[in-house]
Amino acid sequence: MERPAPCPRVNFSLMEKFMGQHVLLVCKLVEIDPTANRAHVLTSDGGKVIVALKATAFDSTFVEFEGIVDAPNQLREEARCEFGSSFDMTTYDRLCQLSNTDYRSLYA
Known part of the structure; x- marks a missing residue:
């Protein structure tokens, strides 16, 4: 059985390179808009991204989102892992x- 390639890890400056692709983005939650199912987050390099959420409940300040890059500053959530405070x-x-x-081969 063929193993799918791992999702690349991105920060704000790398997101544009992965338009339309699955990525992993670790970020800090800044604001959650439950009426629009969106979160405003801060990336590891200080960029601001809007994440389209599947659910708006969080028990964590830092979150890793697996999702699809819809725009250079927008991600559509497919899964998440909360990293605590x-x-x-x-x-x-x-x-x-x-x-x-x-060093890409070390992380595959």
């Missing part, structure tokens, strides 16, 4: 950068 976004941003360069 403390997460090192600086280190994660470096991981995003490394996993999308010559």
Whole structure:
């Protein structure tokens, strides 16, 4: 059985490169709009993204979304994993950068 390729990890500056594709985005929740099923989030490199949510209930400040990039600053959620209230976004941003360069094979 063929194993699907893993989703690339992205920050704000990498999202445009993955338009229409599945990605993983770790971010900090800034605001949730339950009437529109949207969240405004801050990415590891300081970008602002709007996430179209499947559900609006969260028990965490930091969240990893698996979703499809609809626009350079918009993601459509397919799944999520909550990371709690403390997460090192600086280190994660470096991981995003490394996993999308010559070191890509280490993260596949």
